[in-house]
Amino acid sequence: MATLAALETATPHALLRLPYPEDALAPIISARTVALHHGKHHKGYVDKTNELISGTEFEGQALERIVLATAGKPEHSKLFNNAAQAWNHAFYWRSLKPKGGGAPTGDLAAKIESAFGGLDALKKKLATAGVERFGSGWAWLVSDGKTLKVVSTPNAEVPFTKGETPLLTIDVWEHAYYVDYQNRRADYLQAVIDKLLNWEFAAENLART
Numbered sequence: 262m263a264t265l266a267a268l269e270t271a272t273p274h275a276l277l278r279l280p281y282p283e284d285a286l287a288p289i290i291s292a293r294t295v296a297l298h299h300g301k302h303h304k305g306y307v308d309k310t311n312e313l314i315s316g317t318e319f320e321g322q323a324l325e326r327i328v329l330a331t332a333g334k335p336e337h338s339k340l341f342n343n344a345a346q347a348w349n350h351a352f353y354w355r356s357l358k359p360k361g362g363g364a365p366t367g368d369l370a371a372k373i374e375s376a377f378g379g380l381d382a383l384k385k386k387l388a389t390a391g392v393e394r395f396g397s398g399w400a401w402l403v404s405d406g407k408t409l410k411v412v413s414t415p416n417a418e419v420p421f422t423k424g425e426t427p428l429l430t431i432d433v434w435e436h437a438y439y440v441d442y443q444n445r446r447a448d449y450l451q452a453v454i455d456k457l458l459n460w461e462f463a464a465e466n467l468a469r470t
Contacts, residue, residue, distance in 0.1 A: 273311040274324055276304050277351040285359040289452045294440045302436050303350040309343040324348050325421070332422040345417035349399060349430065353437075356429035358459040365460035369428075369467050376409040384454050386411040387431065391450040397434040400450070402463060403427050404470050426470050428463040 279299055284292035310327070314320045319327050319340065327344045331337035364380055365373060377383040383402070390413040391400035398415040403425040412420055420427050431453055438449035 274307050274347060276307045277354060279354055281359050286357060286457060289456050290357075290438075291441050294438070297440065298432075298436055299350075299354065302434075303347070303354075306343045306346040306350065310340065310347050313340045313343060324351075328419060329422060342417045345419050349417065349419055350432070352427060353399075353430050353432045355462050356431070356459055357453065357457045358462070360456075361458050361460070362454070362456040363460065365464060367464060369460065369464040372404075372409050372467070377411075383409075383411065387454055388447065388450045391431055391433045392447050394433050400431045400433060401425075401427050402429050404467060406470065426466065428466045429458060429460075 276299075279295070283295045283299070286295060310324070314322070314327065319330065322330070324344055324347060328341065328348055331341035331344065334341070364370065370380075373380055373383050377386065387400050387402065390411050394400065394413045394415065396415065398413060398418070401412050401414065401420050403410050403412055403420045405425050409428070410425070412425065414420060431450060433446060433450070438446060442449040
């Protein structure tokens, strides 16, 4: 899956180096939240994935392939949860950028207009998907090969296991926002959507479909 190739790593899998300093997303997301989220939660998923694949058939496989091979298989649920969360978080950090937001251009903008009727409508769908996700999970902008859609997944689930190509995502697990926003998930989502989304990353992913 070419869209995701840039996020694949050889084993042992390495924690993605942040594409910006820890304080670069402030004040929308504080340096403390980024340090905890990236250095503790994300790192924990990567470390556990490496531990679980050691000496198994999955050792040496790209992260995406591990996720695809273990999705929906109860006997591999622990590995799926950790590998998928490692993948999701690497994708999330790239879905954000300092002084982001704004408006997409080119083919992405045209497809957003066609699918949603405009950027404002897309933003509302992303915010709603994140707010209405009960418990922990993710809000995604995806391509299904014909059009763009907004989807929400629970826990570690990721759209590419269902044939949809992720373009960008927003983490709505509590550890993504609770330090800065407490229980105000809607405020976190709106701030990220308006000021941090990396439309260039989404456009690059779309171009690879």
